[in-house]
Amino acid sequence: MSLMNTAAVSLGSLLQEVADKHRKRYRFVTMTCTDIGDGYDILYHFDKDYELYNLRLYLKKGEELPSISSIFFAALLVENEIKDLFSIPIRDLVIDYGGRFLLTEDAPVAPMGREGCSRSIDIRLQGAPEEEDK
Amino acid sequence: MPGSKSIIPFGPQHPVFPEPLQLRLMLEDEKVVEALPAIGYVHRGIEKLAEKKEYTQNIFLVERICGICSFMHALAYCQGIEMLMNVTVPDRARYLRVIWSELHRLHSHLLWLGLLADSFGFESLFMQAWRSREAVLDIMEATTGGRIIISTCIVGGVRRDISEELMAEVLKTVDALERDLEIVRPVVFDDYSVKQRLVGTGRITSEQAYDLGSVGPVARACGIARDFRETGYAAYKEIKVTPITETGGDAYARARVRIREMYQSIDIVRQAVRDIPVGDIAVSARGNPEGEVISRVEQPRGEVIYYIKGDGTKNLERLRVRTPTFANMAPLLAMLPGCELANVPVIVLSIDPCISCTER
Numbered sequence: 001m002s003l004m005n006t007a008a009v010s011l012g013s014l015l016q017e018v019a020d021k022h023r024k025r026y027r028f029v030t031m032t033c034t035d036i037g038d039g040y041d042i043l044y045h046f047d048k049d050y051e052l053y054n055l056r057l058y059l060k061k062g063e064e065l066p067s068i069s070s071i072f073f074a075a076l077l078v079e080n081e082i083k084d085l086f087s088i089p090i091r092d093l094v095i096d097y098g099g100r101f102l103l104t105e106d107a108p109v110a111p112m113g114r115e116g117c118s119r120s121i122d123i124r125l126q127g128a129p130e131e132e133d134k
Numbered sequence: 135m136p137g138s139k140s141i142i143p144f145g146p147q148h149p150v151f152p153e154p155l156q157l158r159l160m161l162e163d164e165k166v167v168e169a170l171p172a173i174g175y176v177h178r179g180i181e182k183l184a185e186k187k188e189y190t191q192n193i194f195l196v197e198r199i200c201g202i203c204s205f206m207h208a209l210a211y212c213q214g215i216e217m218l219m220n221v222t223v224p225d226r227a228r229y230l231r232v233i234w235s236e237l238h239r240l241h242s243h244l245l246w247l248g249l250l251a252d253s254f255g256f257e258s259l260f261m262q263a264w265r266s267r268e269a270v271l272d273i274m275e276a277t278t279g280g281r282i283i284i285s286t287c288i289v290g291g292v293r294r295d296i297s298e299e300l301m302a303e304v305l306k307t308v309d310a311l312e313r314d315l316e317i318v319r320p321v322v323f324d325d326y327s328v329k330q331r332l333v334g335t336g337r338i339t340s341e342q343a344y345d346l347g348s349v350g351p352v353a354r355a356c357g358i359a360r361d362f363r364e365t366g367y368a369a370y371k372e373i374k375v376t377p378i379t380e381t382g383g384d385a386y387a388r389a390r391v392r393i394r395e396m397y398q399s400i401d402i403v404r405q406a407v408r409d410i411p412v413g414d415i416a417v418s419a420r421g422n423p424e425g426e427v428i429s430r431v432e433q434p435r436g437e438v439i440y441y442i443k444g445d446g447t448k449n450l451e452r453l454r455v456r457t458p459t460f461a462n463m464a465p466l467l468a469m470l471p472g473c474e475l476a477n478v479p480v481i482v483l484s485i486d487p488c489i490s491c492t493e494r
Contacts, residue, residue: 001425030456074347074464102174
């Protein structure tokens with residue numbers, strides 16, 4: 001089964017397509033990001049009269065994603081979440097939490113990435129000896 | 135100094151917040167001019183964990199996204215898996231799903247009413263609402279064995295049936311609840327002090343509510359007639375639901391929507407108990423989910439969205455959950471500017487926030 005009402009967009013046409021949805025009075029629902037190895041599968045979900053419409057973007061790893069929050073303000077929260085959980089650089093966010101929307105300074109990097117956390121947290125009881133001290 | 139600006143970190147621990155949420159409020163004297171949410175205190179990485187568990191184990195996992203609408207999380211998830219695996223749920227199971235969904239909506243709205251009353255110091259209303267809620271939890275326990283997380287939804291139907299004797303008890307419970315609501319409703323609708331705190335508080339326009347993607351009672355209180363039950367999932371195909379709307383767009387309108395929705399839920403439970411067909415409560419689902427699907431359910435706080443992607447193995451490739459409070463965060467940011475600091479807890483609780491849901 002494949003996702004219904006889904007159209008592919010390129011990085012270059014994304015903002016234009018999203019602005020078109022806004023002009024046609026679609027409601028922004030959310031975004032879904034999936035790490036697919038060499039890149040990310042990003043879905044933008046919109047709704048009108050209970051019908052969902054999706055824009056599908058393939059983003060290569062290392063590429064910057066333009067924010068749609070200047071078109072749909074509500075997108076700023078999920079974009080900040082994606083920035084935290086996948087470490088995707090997102091430019092022109094209306095409010096940029098700088099990767100600290102959900103995560104703290106000592107949190108794992110890209111915890112929703114395919115390989116899992118790219119850095120594990122060093123959990124050690126206070127006062128516990130260092131590895132080499134054992 | 136008059137007119138000077140200050141920033142107050144409101145929360146994460148605050149007497150009226152049941153869960154940790156911080157709002158960074160920029161104030162001019164006592165007036166809020168800007169609000170910024172800071173979350174992350176209860177993020178549990180449930181979406182990642184769902185990739186590691188088997189798709190059948192995930193039912194128990196998604197129920198733990200939220201204790202208040204746990205059954206509806208399981209329902210949205212199971213419906214999605216059923217769509218992927220082409221499973222048709224027996225009619226009796228569809229009705230049982232509606233009964234437990236509406237019991238969840240009732241206890242959720244009663245919980246909210248208590249918390250809202252507590253936020254403006256109306257302790258007796260708080261106690262009355264929670265006393266009524268206990269009866270709903272009791273019938274949940276009698277029919278499922280659990281009071282909050284009931285674990286009855288499975289892929290292909292439900293795990294438990296409700297006997298005729300227990301159906302009679304369900305009806306007795308909703309009858310008693312209706313009598314309780316007859317006492318509570320005039321207080322919420324007409325009491326001078328309640329109206330003083332709620333009318334005009336945290337008002338947003340219908341246009342703002344739509345543009346900011348609000349859902350559930352927050353949207354319906356702005357006149358947006360949108361309730362996903364209208365689309366006819368589970369047994370809502372047979373039990374018609376008309377969205378309950380108000381036009382005020384303020385905390386009072388949101389309260390009125392939820393009170394009126396409790397009467398609606400009681401009617402739905404009665405209809406479901408009356409019309410439930412006899413028959414099986416589950417079919418077995420074979421194989422593994424493959425493909426991608428979006429499943430939606432109307433929770434007490436609004437529409438929840440499940441994106442599920444399976445690759446034909448027992449583990450999912452991706453599970454993404456957009457909860458209603460997440461959708462109502464942006465509208466909350468529009469409600470707060472211009473309000474007095476003392477009204478911030480009332481406005482926050484008027485959207486019935488669930489932070490566990492929001493963060494997952």
